[in-house]
Amino acid sequence: MNLVLIAEQTLNGLQFGILLFLLAAGLTLVFGIMDLVNLAHGSFYMMGAFLFATFYTLTGSFFLGIALGIPATLAVGVVTEVLALRPLYARNHLDQVLATFGLILFFNQLVQVIWPLDGMSVPMPAYLDGAVRIGFGIEYPVYRIMIIGSGLAVAAGLYFLVQRTRLGMVIRAGASNRTMVGALGVDIKLLFTLVFGLGAVLAGFAGMLMTPILSATSGMGEQILILAFVVIVIGGIGSIRGAFIAAIITGLIDTLGRSFLDVLLLAVLPANAAEAAGPALSSMLIYILMVAVLFFRPQGLFPPKVR
Amino acid sequence: MIMKRFLGLLPAFALAALPTAAMAEPIKIGFVTTLTTGAAVIGKDQQNAVELALDHMGRKMGGRDVIIVYGDDEFNPQKGKQKTEKLVKRDNVDIVAGYIWSHVLLASKATVLDAGKILISANAGPSPLAGKSCHKNFFNISWQNDQTPMALGEVLNRKGVKSLYIMAPNYAAGKNMVAGVERTFKGEIVGKDMTKWPTQIDWAAEMTKAKAAKPDAVFTFYPGKHGPAFIKQYQQAGLTGKIPLYTVYTIDSIGLPRMQKAGLKGVLGTFMTQFWAPDMDNAQNHRFVADFKQRHGRYPSFYAAQAYDSMFFIKAAVDEVKGNIADTDGMRAALEKADFPSIRGAFTMGKNHFPVQNFYLREVVTDADGNWTTALREAVLTNHVDPYAKDCKM
Numbered sequence: 001m002n003l004v005l006i007a008e009q010t011l012n013g014l015q016f017g018i019l020l021f022l023l024a025a026g027l028t029l030v031f032g033i034m035d036l037v038n039l040a041h042g043s044f045y046m047m048g049a050f051l052f053a054t055f056y057t058l059t060g061s062f063f064l065g066i067a068l069g070i071p072a073t074l075a076v077g078v079v080t081e082v083l084a085l086r087p088l089y090a091r092n093h094l095d096q097v098l099a100t101f102g103l104i105l106f107f108n109q110l111v112q113v114i115w116p117l118d119g120m121s122v123p124m125p126a127y128l129d130g131a132v133r134i135g136f137g138i139e140y141p142v143y144r145i146m147i148i149g150s151g152l153a154v155a156a157g158l159y160f161l162v163q164r165t166r167l168g169m170v171i172r173a174g175a176s177n178r179t180m181v182g183a184l185g186v187d188i189k190l191l192f193t194l195v196f197g198l199g200a201v202l203a204g205f206a207g208m209l210m211t212p213i214l215s216a217t218s219g220m221g222e223q224i225l226i227l228a229f230v231v232i233v234i235g236g237i238g239s240i241r242g243a244f245i246a247a248i249i250t251g252l253i254d255t256l257g258r259s260f261l262d263v264l265l266l267a268v269l270p271a272n273a274a275e276a277a278g279p280a281l282s283s284m285l286i287y288i289l290m291v292a293v294l295f296f297r298p299q300g301l302f303p304p305k306v307r
Numbered sequence: 308m309i310m311k312r313f314l315g316l317l318p319a320f321a322l323a324a325l326p327t328a329a330m331a332e333p334i335k336i337g338f339v340t341t342l343t344t345g346a347a348v349i350g351k352d353q354q355n356a357v358e359l360a361l362d363h364m365g366r367k368m369g370g371r372d373v374i375i376v377y378g379d380d381e382f383n384p385q386k387g388k389q390k391t392e393k394l395v396k397r398d399n400v401d402i403v404a405g406y407i408w409s410h411v412l413l414a415s416k417a418t419v420l421d422a423g424k425i426l427i428s429a430n431a432g433p434s435p436l437a438g439k440s441c442h443k444n445f446f447n448i449s450w451q452n453d454q455t456p457m458a459l460g461e462v463l464n465r466k467g468v469k470s471l472y473i474m475a476p477n478y479a480a481g482k483n484m485v486a487g488v489e490r491t492f493k494g495e496i497v498g499k500d501m502t503k504w505p506t507q508i509d510w511a512a513e514m515t516k517a518k519a520a521k522p523d524a525v526f527t528f529y530p531g532k533h534g535p536a537f538i539k540q541y542q543q544a545g546l547t548g549k550i551p552l553y554t555v556y557t558i559d560s561i562g563l564p565r566m567q568k569a570g571l572k573g574v575l576g577t578f579m580t581q582f583w584a585p586d587m588d589n590a591q592n593h594r595f596v597a598d599f600k601q602r603h604g605r606y607p608s609f610y611a612a613q614a615y616d617s618m619f620f621i622k623a624a625v626d627e628v629k630g631n632i633a634d635t636d637g638m639r640a641a642l643e644k645a646d647f648p649s650i651r652g653a654f655t656m657g658k659n660h661f662p663v664q665n666f667y668l669r670e671v672v673t674d675a676d677g678n679w680t681t682a683l684r685e686a687v688l689t690n691h692v693d694p695y696a697k698d699c700k701m
Contacts, residue, residue, distance in 0.1 A: 002519070004519070005515065005516070005519045008515045008519075009512055009515055009516075012511040012512050012515060013512075015511065016509070016511070108344075109343075112343075112347065117347050117348050117351060118345070118347070118348035118532060118561065118565065119345065119532065121535065121539075121565045121566075121568065121569045122569065123568075123569045123570045124539075124543060129543065130543075130545065131544070131545045139545065141543050141544060141545070143543060144511065210509075212539075213509065213536070213539065213540060213543065214508050214509060214536050214539075215532070215535060215536055215539070215565075217345040217532050218344065218345050218347075219344055219345050220345070220508075223506040223507075223508065255511070255512045258500075258502075258512045258513070259512045259513075259515070259516055262500075275499060275501070278501075279477050279500070279501045279502065279503065280477075283503050
């Protein structure tokens, strides 16, 4: 165990955390402002990945793939909101869970109908491939550095949007007290559509970033969606700052746990017990953290101020 | 008077006619595989191979027509068990075959075996079914999970690998694969990561650990869509070319065309072990591979090869009992003989109803048409009996 390894794993955890943030930000906005439990959020992650893969394959350019994929994902999000989700705002959470679960199944089958059965793979663009030395003997893949950079840029953009613009002010007000915002004359329908579209784009962007690493496949959204929900519970529903901090913490705990827990366990347990317990325990760590937060601070670490 | 006697004999004639009437009915084979979810490509490959096999045999076994009923396990043990129940209880199939995934097979086997029907696995080979829980009506036509990695352990020894880093998914088959390598590999295992299955698909943390451990080689097992993703990330982590990669069931003819399109040159020259390769030299295999390529535009995977074999395996037994598939004892005796033309060449069926066969080294190469495929190298284990056979009390 040396410092270089710890540093590289920290970067891995940071990258995973940034990815979680991109998903959690949209999810927390939708849940906080629209009070909508959207299980199909992972489906926008998947649609973003497939649309990006298609445009990338058609144009041969990574950046064009993203530039075209983002408005396409926005379109998918807006159409979904208008057609499928508008009737759900008045309903209780269980109805929303059932309906959006149905959307998951719909999207999973849709991608297998439109695209090849085993998904879409894209090559890594040559200028983003390989690893780079970033000092102190640490060698880290260029692409993952790009993910960290993009995610931080998006976080900064979101901060600016939410704290410094009129739209952001309305969004924050909506997270605090939705009814009041409606009573003050803001067009709630339009606000909801905008917020939902923003969430879909963020999720889709995360999917696009991960496609060169993972490939776009049916059902790829479910795996990460559960973690996104855990993140917004830990961070506080409706709070983007909470989502950011919770996502980074979650990413770091998950990655560092996977990396070093088995070594730590070997110090106290015999070899085969440590081998069996390591992976089981490391996948539980995040949920243990969520339970702890729910126990000591149920509203989350950084909840929005509710009046 | 004579009329009365004649009428009295009518029921006897009717009864005598019944078996022949039953024999004229088609045989129903239930085939459980994965036809939806991201793993559907594997199930489709098996389905294509089954249809090809049935076409090759004129859709008849023992003089009777064959109807095949597919069940989709949705890559899920509960769903697999439900579909198996439907095949056995509602569709009333005569025999059940298929099962890609070890955990699905283990969940579903009781449904078939408790109903007194024969169950044939065309892929999954979990250790309990080879050893302590072996059953007279269960047959495996592929391999036992531990055998292929045991052959790989031998390969590692022959290639002088002294330290190994292992990455595998944390479920029944993953544990078997790791156990297999550990049985035969004589060097030191410097690290082992059993990752969450099937949810974990990003191995950044594990590959960083592997890089830091500086092993002579990395061994991995990631079936289905995880395989190409792993190879991609291995290349992106800068490990391709630095630390040789040895795999089992990770790189196959389904994933290779996609890897070729994505330009993952790092996969060329990697080694794996298997009981079969598309270029194996026997008449049955040549016909299978050629017709499969013509129909579906690419080489068949080992999943397909095993599914193809399962149909001919059943056919040989049905032919032997002259179409009377209801004669379970007769079917069992015939299946134990395993006297049919297999795509792997000649082999025998072991006492625990798992094949006793050879395992070969395979290398990823480019064929004469420029397509990436796997080619057979030398035999590593010959007439190999799986390590759990001795625990089977049959």
